[in-house]
Amino acid sequence: MSVQVNAKQAEALGGDVEKQAVQGADIFIQSLQNEGVEMIFGYPGGAVLPIYDALYKNPIPHILARHEQGAIHAAEGYARVSGKAGVVIATSGPGATNLVTGIADAMMDSLPLVVFTGQVASAVIGTDAFQEADIVGITQPITKHNYQVKDVNDLPRIIHEAFHIASTGRPGPVLVDIPKNVSNEIFTKADVKQNEVNLPGYQPTTTPNFLQIQKVAQAIQKAEKPLVLAGAGILHAKASKEFTSFIEQTGLPVTNTLLGLGTIHGEHSQFLGMAGMHGTYAANMAICECDLLINIGARFDDRLTGNLEHFAPNAQIIHIDIDPAEIGKNVPTDIPIVADAKEAIQALLKLGVVTEGIGDWTAHLNGMKQEFPLHYKNEEEGILPQEAIEMIHKHTGGDAIVTTDVGQHQMWTAQYYKFNHPDHWVTSGGLGTMGFGFPAAIGAQLAKPNETVVAITGDGGFQMTLQELSLLQESQIPVKVVILNNQCLGMVRQWQETFYQERYSQSLMPSQPDFVKLAQAYDLEGYKVSSLDEADEVFKKALQSNKPVLIDCRVKQIENVYPMVAPGKGLHEMLGVK
Amino acid sequence: MMKRIITTTVINQSGVLNRVTGLLMKRQFNIESITVGHTEQPGISKMTFVVHVEDQRKLEQLLKQLQKQIDVLKVNDISDKAIVTRELALIKILSPPAVRSEITSIIEPFRATVIDMSKNVITVQVTGDPEKVEAFIDLVKPYGIKEMTRTGATSFVRENQKTPSQQLSIL
């Protein structure tokens, strides 16, 4: 195939394509390069062969996961710590459907992803062709937006729009479905306009309304018992520095959502700890007692609010969010502000907002913090999961990037790992996806090669995506995998203990692989630790190593996450406070 | 439950109807009818829905969620404005010769038209606001409706609005 390419087109493509047919797949690679894509997480197959062929000729670093779910969770980890869109490629049909969990996860946690799926050729779409799945239909409710490319000449525009939509406003996943023939077709447009965006229906508001900001300032000044609830919106807006200044300038007490951890230093004196189902007593009681709740970048998720009838019953509610649809969705709002968190906080700082006479209130909160801290009972022998987290904290100094899976270990990590920095906490909050933590750590490590990355997982969840151990070995990605091994599906077991009279239906998992041998099978270092002394020694060594390490950390099986707000209860009705 | 009439202006991309109805389903909104058609602008369509919502807050959620769709340009709740609403129904009525003139006498005041006829069945087209269509159907029902199809409502805001109507804040 040799099609004349005009000079303008050749120039736009970098000049080296003269007299060569430019195919959709080449345009695809070129477009990713224009977006500054550093790496792709993917898995090949029939419908994306043209794309992988173009990638062979014109490489962008590609991470070959061992399952598409691993690829997309890695891309999520990458996106969370880097703030850039994670890029995923999978083939049509099963490749695409294997991404569904990750796409839904990214949607719930507002992570920017651009997901490319191959599709069967246009001519056979709709005929149940081999490896055909209607991935655009399937993912319509779980993407911020999605596209199927019908004409190769639309490809550069669609790719640029996809990155724009994914990473602006409230971030989220965007899927682009590319039929195989489109990748093969010859690009005929004279001009490759890479920065064209044609989205009249998409104009996120980022600048706060000044009158509303003034109202916030007045409300803060008037309040006797104000409280700030800080969510991940602050992290997405890269505003934790401004946020900390705002908190220190005003003296306001702060609590976090699960995903908001890291917006403020975990040991900051004004920080009350996480709120919600497994939040601290001080944080939850502060929500119950406050007269002004300033929510910045959180969505009042039900795991945070508990029973809405008892949520912040005495408070005037301020809600700052970039997504107008979040405001008023779960909790009626008195002062709504649609804005980027950073711009809103900067506007408040500029106004010189202050509090007046909240000394009694903050003293009361500090009293609760002292009197009802997170606590566990030391045992004579063996390791408590909480102790393991504290040990990891000790040996990383609170500086590590920590990812988790879903379950008890996730909540203990949220409670006991006090983060020094923003964007160091990677967990599946909204969807609660087991299997997320380990591959997410791989993506996080690739984004931040010089940081210590620890994946804390349960023995259950780790077994959902452990095939990605191949990646650690292959590219010597120095992720530290810590399995908090309680030989059961701990969180399920805890609920069965508490709400189902200890009927442990399908939650005990006594049979499991030898995780150390498993690591060795992948040619990785593996250790098993069963006592605090062993753990201290191994953690110390492993967390300073520049190699990947797996640690099978045996912890007490029957141990519960407390405090706990039972489902349907209000935040003031906590179990296991003292 | 409140009945609301909502219009949206959308970019006529493939799948946009699916997106909008999918959204309503995902968020558990109850659609009574939905109409879609081209507008005077090429590439732009208009949808009119009649929905039932529990309260003001749910309504606001619906409008905001619709507005969030990338292909949706404009969303309006026009229920409280001066509007014109029209619906068309095609109805096959059993009409043996004995009752035919009686039926015709009902058709006339409604300005409905007979558009097809066979030995025992006439097909009638009736246009008007949904209440009028409803009233007509009630009147002819006793004769026996063989088949019926309704388009659902489509609406416009009138050029002259008497009182400034309360606008829901889309923030």
Ligand SMILES: Cc1ncc(C[n+]2csc(CCOP(=O)(O)OP(=O)(O)O)c2C)c(N)n1
């Ligand atoms: C994909 C998926 N399946 C099921 C669940 C339900 N679930 C929540 S926590 C949990 C137990 C997790 O066990 P493990 O990974 O061992 O962690 P632990 O709770 O013991 O720390 C289960 C099954 C889930 N969150 N995700």
